[in-house]
Amino acid sequence: MYGPTVAGTPDVVNTHRREVRSFPSQRTFLREGEAQSYVFTLYSGWAFRYTTLRDGRRQIFFFHVPGDIIALESLTFPGISLPFSVKSLTPVTLCAFDVKEANSLVRTTKFQQDRSAVTMQRFFSDLHRRIADIGRRSAMGRISQLLVEIEGRLRRRQLSKNGTFAFPVRQEHLADALGLTTVYVNRTLDKLRKQKLIAFDRHRMTILDLERLHEIAEEE
Amino acid sequence: MYGPTVAGTPDVVNTHRREVRSFPSQRTFLREGEAQSYVFTLYSGWAFRYTTLRDGRRQIFFFHVPGDIIALESLTFPGISLPFSVKSLTPVTLCAFDVKEANSLVRTTKFQQDRSAVTMQRFFSDLHRRIADIGRRSAMGRISQLLVEIEGRLRRRQLSKNGTFAFPVRQEHLADALGLTTVYVNRTLDKLRKQKLIAFDRHRMTILDLERLHEIAEEE
DNA sequence: CGGTAATTTGACCGAAGTCAACAAAAGTGG
DNA sequence: CCACTTTTGTTGACTTCGGTCAAATTACCG
Numbered sequence: 001m002y003g004p005t006v007a008g009t010p011d012v013v014n015t016h017r018r019e020v021r022s023f024p025s026q027r028t029f030l031r032e033g034e035a036q037s038y039v040f041t042l043y044s045g046w047a048f049r050y051t052t053l054r055d056g057r058r059q060i061f062f063f064h065v066p067g068d069i070i071a072l073e074s075l076t077f078p079g080i081s082l083p084f085s086v087k088s089l090t091p092v093t094l095c096a097f098d099v100k101e102a103n104s105l106v107r108t109t110k111f112q113q114d115r116s117a118v119t120m121q122r123f124f125s126d127l128h129r130r131i132a133d134i135g136r137r138s139a140m141g142r143i144s145q146l147l148v149e150i151e152g153r154l155r156r157r158q159l160s161k162n163g164t165f166a167f168p169v170r171q172e173h174l175a176d177a178l179g180l181t182t183v184y185v186n187r188t189l190d191k192l193r194k195q196k197l198i199a200f201d202r203h204r205m206t207i208l209d210l211e212r213l214h215e216i217a218e219e220e
Numbered sequence: 221m222y223g224p225t226v227a228g229t230p231d232v233v234n235t236h237r238r239e240v241r242s243f244p245s246q247r248t249f250l251r252e253g254e255a256q257s258y259v260f261t262l263y264s265g266w267a268f269r270y271t272t273l274r275d276g277r278r279q280i281f282f283f284h285v286p287g288d289i290i291a292l293e294s295l296t297f298p299g300i301s302l303p304f305s306v307k308s309l310t311p312v313t314l315c316a317f318d319v320k321e322a323n324s325l326v327r328t329t330k331f332q333q334d335r336s337a338v339t340m341q342r343f344f345s346d347l348h349r350r351i352a353d354i355g356r357r358s359a360m361g362r363i364s365q366l367l368v369e370i371e372g373r374l375r376r377r378q379l380s381k382n383g384t385f386a387f388p389v390r391q392e393h394l395a396d397a398l399g400l401t402t403v404y405v406n407r408t409l410d411k412l413r414k415q416k417l418i419a420f421d422r423h424r425m426t427i428l429d430l431e432r433l434h435e436i437a438e439e440e
Numbered sequence: 441c442g443g444t445a446a447t448t449t450g451a452c453c454g455a456a457g458t459c460a461a462c463a464a465a466a467g468t469g470g
Numbered sequence: 471c472c473a474c475t476t477t478t479g480t481t482g483a484c485t486t487c488g489g490t491c492a493a494a495t496t497a498c499c500g
Contacts, residue, residue: 053352055439057356080338084348120297128303134354219275
């Protein structure tokens with residue numbers, strides 16, 4: 001259902017795959033504090049990077065969709081210990097690359113270099129935007145912003161058709177990603193639905209009016 | 221007053237400085253969207269990276285203290301456009317390095333390599349922690365966490381003595397960094413002061429009980 | 441079909457925001 | 471060095487967005 005992407009996957013994945021690993025849904029497959037000598041791309045499925053506070057509260061930093069590189073940072077700083085864990089949201093298939101080799105592959109061509117620079121730039125940009133969202137936007141703004149971001153990322157990989165895409169994220173995850181509670185996420189989603197901006201059932205999200213949603217994302 | 225650091229500064233700064241630039245206080249000297257072919261170290265003074273929302277709300281992502289590298293990301297991804305601006309909080313002196321050269325210098329010795337890996341690791345860790353703070357901690361927790369973080373960073377550079385350090389950050393900046401309002405930052409600082417955890421006047425901060433502050437930072 | 445997990449709804453609460461006035465510092469020019 | 475202005479910080483009264491608690495519904499799954 002959350003199958004492999006084709007066009008959007010960095011070529012490095014297809015030409016120099018090293019090792020494939022699969023995990024079931026809801027499995028933490030990278031743990032905070034570990035140092036990685038591998039870099040992973042998410043071949044199929046969704047995952048998220050997160051941390052857990054001492055009393056169990058959780059903060060989700062980022063949702064990973066098919067085609068994403070999972071621990072980007074260790075690509076350029078192999079051996080650093082990660083400040084987050086990564087957990088699957090659906091069954092996932094990962095491709096593992098030796099950091100050294102992945103690096104030399106990326107550096108091979110100007111095309112690959114630019115492509116990975118763009119990837120990095122988007123990632124950092126999304127991460128910073130998330131901080132601004134949580135720090136300075138209302139619940140409406142945050143949720144809109146996240147939906148717009150994810151729709152865009154999926155679209156580039158042909159995983160969103162007319163604003164409709166598979167969305168295996170529970171309201172609890174949205175809450176943990178956006179600094180809200182599930183109850184309030186629910187009420188806010190309801191508001192977006194009643195305003196005919198989005199439609200969804202449990203597994204499928206449709207953005208009905210991207211332009212207005214984007215407007216709300218920016219203004220609220 | 222916010223003078224140069226000695227021991228904590230990456231050696232690369234002292235041995236291969238390229239160009240020195242100075243800016244007055246309150247000057248935005250790196251702008252969002254620009255691509256940098258230089259990497260900067262903050263030789264003296266404080267600065268912060270931030271973004272501004274359409275309606276003027278501001279989110280501060282990170283405070284930079286003397287000895288910090290300013291746009292870390294462009295060290296490994298030269299040419300990416302930055303998702304943030306950087307503004308001085310005091311008069312600052314920067315050392316600019318050509319990215320290419322800085323990189324080859326860093327790669328020269330195992331020592332330098334490890335050192336810059338640790339720097340990166342700390343930076344990413346602080347950035348992720350900030351997200352978790354804003355998303356999941358109370359005002360008390362957020363402010364405590366930030367003070368503990370900054371005291372630690374300054375101490376490693378000998379800029380904090382017995383928990384006392386120069387602190388040219390206005391309450392407005394704390395608010396914009398932590399997703400709060402100045403009024404509430406003020407009340408919360410007052411609470412910390414009344415609990416004898418910190419003391420401060422406008423330019424100087426003293427942490428009176430680091431252990432308990434750290435406890436609050438983790439628990440609230 | 442029955443049990444568990446996820447969503448939805450209602451009633452109530454409180455942490456943090458808003459608005460506004462004032463006080464204390466810090467510049468600034470004469 | 472002092473009046474004057476501007477920035478910051480402080481405090482009070484009141485509001486609100488989002489949280490909490492708890493009880494339905496509704497979806498999923500074996």
